[in-house]
Amino acid sequence: xxxxxxxxxxxxxxxxxxxxxxxxxxxxxxTYSFNWFRQAPGKGLEWISYISSSTSAIYYADSVQGRxxxxxxxxxxxxxxxxxxxxxxxxxxYYCARDSSPNGDSxxxxxxxxxxxxxxxxxx
Amino acid sequence: xxxxxxxxxTLALSPGDRATLSCRASQAVTGxxxxxxxxxxxxxxxxxxxxxxxxxxxxxDRFSGSGSGTDFTLTISRxxxxxxxxxxxxxxxxxxxxxGAGTKVEIK
Numbered sequence: 001x002x003x004x005x006x007x008x009x010x011x012x013x014x015x016x017x018x019x020x021x022x023x024x025x026x027x028x029x030x031t032y033s034f035n036w037f038r039q040a041p042g043k044g045l046e047w048i049s050y051i052s053s054s055t056s057a058i059y060y061a062d063s064v065q066g067r068x069x070x071x072x073x074x075x076x077x078x079x080x081x082x083x084x085x086x087x088x089x090x091x092x093x094y095y096c097a098r099d100s101s102p103n104g105d106s107x108x109x110x111x112x113x114x115x116x117x118x119x120x121x122x123x124x
Numbered sequence: 125x126x127x128x129x130x131x132x133x134t135l136a137l138s139p140g141d142r143a144t145l146s147c148r149a150s151q152a153v154t155g156x157x158x159x160x161x162x163x164x165x166x167x168x169x170x171x172x173x174x175x176x177x178x179x180x181x182x183x184x185d186r187f188s189g190s191g192s193g194t195d196f197t198l199t200i201s202r203x204x205x206x207x208x209x210x211x212x213x214x215x216x217x218x219x220x221x222x223x224g225a226g227t228k229v230e231i232k
Contacts, residue, residue, distance in 0.1 A: 047222070
Protein backbone atom coordinates (compact mmCIF):
# COMPACT_ATOMS: atom_id res chain seq x y z
CA UNK A 1 0.00 0.00 0.00
CA UNK A 2 2.76 2.42 0.87
CA UNK A 3 3.48 5.42 3.01
CA UNK A 4 4.64 9.00 2.53
CA UNK A 5 6.19 11.03 5.33
CA UNK A 6 6.90 14.76 5.06
CA UNK A 7 9.48 16.62 7.12
CA UNK A 8 11.27 19.95 7.25
CA UNK A 9 8.47 22.30 8.20
CA UNK A 10 9.41 25.10 10.58
CA UNK A 11 8.91 28.71 11.63
CA UNK A 12 10.79 30.97 9.23
CA UNK A 13 11.01 34.73 8.75
CA UNK A 14 9.62 36.45 5.65
CA UNK A 15 12.20 36.29 2.87
CA UNK A 16 13.71 33.13 4.29
CA UNK A 17 14.14 29.67 2.83
CA UNK A 18 13.14 26.16 3.78
CA UNK A 19 13.55 22.71 2.24
CA UNK A 20 10.79 20.15 2.67
CA UNK A 21 11.35 16.43 2.21
CA UNK A 22 8.94 13.59 1.54
CA UNK A 23 10.07 10.01 1.97
CA UNK A 24 8.25 7.11 0.38
CA UNK A 25 8.19 3.47 1.46
CA UNK A 26 6.33 0.28 0.67
CA UNK A 27 5.98 0.88 -3.07
CA UNK A 28 8.08 1.43 -6.19
CA UNK A 29 8.81 5.12 -5.70
CA UNK A 30 10.62 5.61 -9.01
CA THR A 31 7.64 4.63 -11.19
CA TYR A 32 5.28 7.29 -9.85
CA SER A 33 4.93 11.01 -10.37
CA PHE A 34 4.43 13.22 -7.33
CA ASN A 35 2.94 16.52 -6.30
CA TRP A 36 3.14 19.02 -3.48
CA PHE A 37 0.01 20.60 -2.06
CA ARG A 38 -0.64 23.03 0.75
CA GLN A 39 -3.55 23.95 2.94
CA ALA A 40 -3.69 27.29 4.72
CA PRO A 41 -5.60 27.44 8.00
CA GLY A 42 -9.35 27.22 7.33
CA LYS A 43 -8.86 26.92 3.56
CA GLY A 44 -9.09 24.22 0.94
CA LEU A 45 -6.20 22.29 -0.53
CA GLU A 46 -4.06 24.06 -3.13
CA TRP A 47 -1.91 22.26 -5.71
CA ILE A 48 1.52 23.84 -5.98
CA SER A 49 3.90 21.59 -7.92
CA TYR A 50 4.27 18.38 -9.97
CA ILE A 51 7.24 16.25 -10.97
CA SER A 52 7.17 13.28 -13.32
CA SER A 53 8.80 9.94 -12.53
CA SER A 54 11.82 10.71 -14.71
CA THR A 55 11.89 14.47 -13.82
CA SER A 56 11.33 15.26 -17.51
CA ALA A 57 8.18 17.24 -16.66
CA ILE A 58 7.89 19.79 -13.85
CA TYR A 59 5.04 22.24 -13.28
CA TYR A 60 4.32 24.95 -10.73
CA ALA A 61 1.31 26.98 -9.67
CA ASP A 62 1.55 30.66 -10.49
CA SER A 63 1.60 31.45 -6.77
CA VAL A 64 4.99 29.75 -6.28
CA GLN A 65 6.56 29.92 -9.76
CA GLY A 66 10.10 31.30 -9.54
CA ARG A 67 10.31 30.86 -5.75
CA UNK A 68 9.82 27.12 -5.19
CA UNK A 69 11.73 24.23 -6.79
CA UNK A 70 10.57 20.62 -6.80
CA UNK A 71 13.04 17.76 -7.15
CA UNK A 72 13.37 14.07 -6.39
CA UNK A 73 16.04 11.47 -5.73
CA UNK A 74 14.75 8.06 -6.79
CA UNK A 75 17.81 6.36 -5.27
CA UNK A 76 16.64 7.64 -1.88
CA UNK A 77 12.88 7.29 -2.52
CA UNK A 78 12.58 10.97 -1.71
CA UNK A 79 10.82 14.08 -2.98
CA UNK A 80 11.84 17.61 -2.12
CA UNK A 81 10.50 21.16 -2.21
CA UNK A 82 12.98 24.02 -1.95
CA UNK A 83 11.12 27.13 -0.85
CA UNK A 84 12.79 30.54 -1.23
CA UNK A 85 11.62 34.13 -0.72
CA UNK A 86 8.94 32.93 1.67
CA UNK A 87 5.95 35.16 2.38
CA UNK A 88 3.32 35.23 5.11
CA UNK A 89 0.80 33.83 2.64
CA UNK A 90 2.94 30.69 2.27
CA UNK A 91 1.99 29.72 5.81
CA UNK A 92 0.23 26.36 5.53
CA UNK A 93 0.39 22.63 6.08
CA TYR A 94 2.34 21.15 3.18
CA TYR A 95 1.51 17.69 1.82
CA CYS A 96 3.16 15.44 -0.71
CA ALA A 97 0.95 13.12 -2.72
CA ARG A 98 1.40 10.38 -5.27
CA ASP A 99 -0.37 10.45 -8.62
CA SER A 100 -2.61 7.39 -8.95
CA SER A 101 -1.08 6.21 -12.22
CA PRO A 102 1.38 3.36 -11.56
CA ASN A 103 2.88 3.98 -14.97
CA GLY A 104 5.33 6.83 -15.14
CA ASP A 105 4.37 7.55 -18.75
CA SER A 106 0.80 8.59 -17.89
CA UNK A 107 -0.69 10.94 -15.33
CA UNK A 108 -4.15 10.63 -13.81
CA UNK A 109 -4.16 13.87 -11.77
CA UNK A 110 -5.96 12.39 -8.81
CA UNK A 111 -3.97 11.20 -5.82
CA UNK A 112 -4.14 7.88 -4.03
CA UNK A 113 -1.43 8.24 -1.38
CA UNK A 114 -0.79 11.27 0.79
CA UNK A 115 1.44 12.11 3.71
CA UNK A 116 0.23 13.62 6.97
CA UNK A 117 1.81 16.96 6.19
CA UNK A 118 4.47 19.25 7.62
CA UNK A 119 3.69 22.74 8.95
CA UNK A 120 5.36 25.83 7.52
CA UNK A 121 4.85 29.11 9.35
CA UNK A 122 6.20 32.34 7.88
CA UNK A 123 6.25 35.07 10.49
CA UNK A 124 8.67 37.75 11.82
CA UNK B 125 -9.84 28.39 -13.33
CA UNK B 126 -12.69 26.10 -12.30
CA UNK B 127 -14.04 27.09 -8.88
CA UNK B 128 -15.61 24.30 -6.84
CA UNK B 129 -18.26 25.28 -4.29
CA UNK B 130 -19.14 22.69 -1.67
CA UNK B 131 -22.32 22.71 0.37
CA UNK B 132 -23.27 22.62 3.09
CA UNK B 133 -20.24 23.87 4.96
CA THR B 134 -21.13 21.69 7.92
CA LEU B 135 -23.48 18.72 8.16
CA ALA B 136 -24.57 17.55 11.62
CA LEU B 137 -25.81 13.96 11.52
CA SER B 138 -26.03 10.85 13.67
CA PRO B 139 -24.37 7.47 13.08
CA GLY B 140 -26.56 5.46 10.72
CA ASP B 141 -27.86 8.57 8.94
CA ARG B 142 -27.49 9.18 5.22
CA ALA B 143 -25.15 12.03 4.23
CA THR B 144 -25.48 13.91 0.96
CA LEU B 145 -22.67 16.32 0.06
CA SER B 146 -22.71 18.67 -2.92
CA CYS B 147 -19.90 19.97 -5.12
CA ARG B 148 -20.83 22.54 -7.76
CA ALA B 149 -18.37 23.68 -10.44
CA SER B 150 -18.21 27.16 -11.99
CA GLN B 151 -18.00 25.52 -15.43
CA ALA B 152 -18.52 22.04 -16.78
CA VAL B 153 -16.05 19.41 -15.57
CA THR B 154 -15.27 17.62 -18.81
CA GLY B 155 -14.92 13.87 -18.72
CA UNK B 156 -16.41 13.85 -15.20
CA UNK B 157 -12.85 14.29 -13.97
CA UNK B 158 -13.84 14.80 -10.36
CA UNK B 159 -12.49 13.17 -7.21
CA UNK B 160 -13.53 13.14 -3.55
CA UNK B 161 -11.22 12.93 -0.51
CA UNK B 162 -11.71 12.42 3.19
CA UNK B 163 -9.58 14.31 5.72
CA UNK B 164 -9.34 13.73 9.44
CA UNK B 165 -7.28 15.94 11.80
CA UNK B 166 -3.66 14.88 11.87
CA UNK B 167 -4.15 12.22 9.20
CA UNK B 168 -3.30 11.99 5.53
CA UNK B 169 -6.08 12.79 3.07
CA UNK B 170 -7.70 9.66 1.66
CA UNK B 171 -8.94 9.21 -1.91
CA UNK B 172 -12.55 8.00 -1.93
CA UNK B 173 -13.91 8.52 -5.43
CA UNK B 174 -12.44 9.34 -8.85
CA UNK B 175 -14.07 9.83 -12.23
CA UNK B 176 -17.09 11.17 -10.31
CA UNK B 177 -18.39 7.68 -9.45
CA UNK B 178 -15.58 5.10 -9.24
CA UNK B 179 -14.63 3.99 -5.74
CA UNK B 180 -10.93 3.91 -4.95
CA UNK B 181 -9.30 0.70 -3.78
CA UNK B 182 -10.50 -0.40 -0.35
CA UNK B 183 -13.28 2.17 -0.03
CA UNK B 184 -16.48 0.73 1.48
CA ASP B 185 -19.54 0.59 -0.74
CA ARG B 186 -21.47 2.90 1.58
CA PHE B 187 -19.57 5.68 -0.21
CA SER B 188 -20.89 6.57 -3.67
CA GLY B 189 -20.36 9.41 -6.08
CA SER B 190 -22.63 10.73 -8.79
CA GLY B 191 -23.20 13.68 -11.06
CA SER B 192 -21.92 15.23 -14.25
CA GLY B 193 -21.33 18.60 -15.84
CA THR B 194 -21.32 21.11 -13.02
CA ASP B 195 -23.15 19.24 -10.24
CA PHE B 196 -21.64 16.36 -8.30
CA THR B 197 -22.69 14.52 -5.15
CA LEU B 198 -20.96 12.32 -2.60
CA THR B 199 -23.37 10.10 -0.69
CA ILE B 200 -22.60 8.11 2.44
CA SER B 201 -25.50 5.69 2.77
CA ARG B 202 -25.17 4.95 6.50
CA UNK B 203 -22.72 6.95 8.55
CA UNK B 204 -20.23 4.91 10.51
CA UNK B 205 -18.56 6.59 13.53
CA UNK B 206 -15.29 6.64 11.58
CA UNK B 207 -16.89 8.66 8.75
CA UNK B 208 -17.09 11.93 10.71
CA UNK B 209 -14.52 14.02 8.89
CA UNK B 210 -14.04 16.74 6.27
CA UNK B 211 -14.78 15.83 2.65
CA UNK B 212 -13.29 17.73 -0.28
CA UNK B 213 -13.91 17.53 -4.00
CA UNK B 214 -11.20 18.09 -6.63
CA UNK B 215 -11.46 18.47 -10.38
CA UNK B 216 -8.75 17.41 -12.79
CA UNK B 217 -10.42 18.48 -16.02
CA UNK B 218 -8.12 21.41 -16.71
CA UNK B 219 -5.12 23.28 -15.40
CA UNK B 220 -4.97 24.30 -12.66
CA UNK B 221 -6.62 21.47 -10.79
CA UNK B 222 -8.54 22.90 -7.84
CA UNK B 223 -10.28 21.75 -4.67
CA GLY B 224 -13.44 22.79 -2.93
CA ALA B 225 -13.27 24.27 0.56
CA GLY B 226 -14.72 21.11 2.09
CA THR B 227 -17.81 19.92 3.95
CA LYS B 228 -17.40 18.95 7.58
CA VAL B 229 -19.58 16.03 8.65
CA GLU B 230 -19.92 16.21 12.41
CA ILE B 231 -21.77 14.22 15.03
CA LYS B 232 -25.17 15.63 15.93
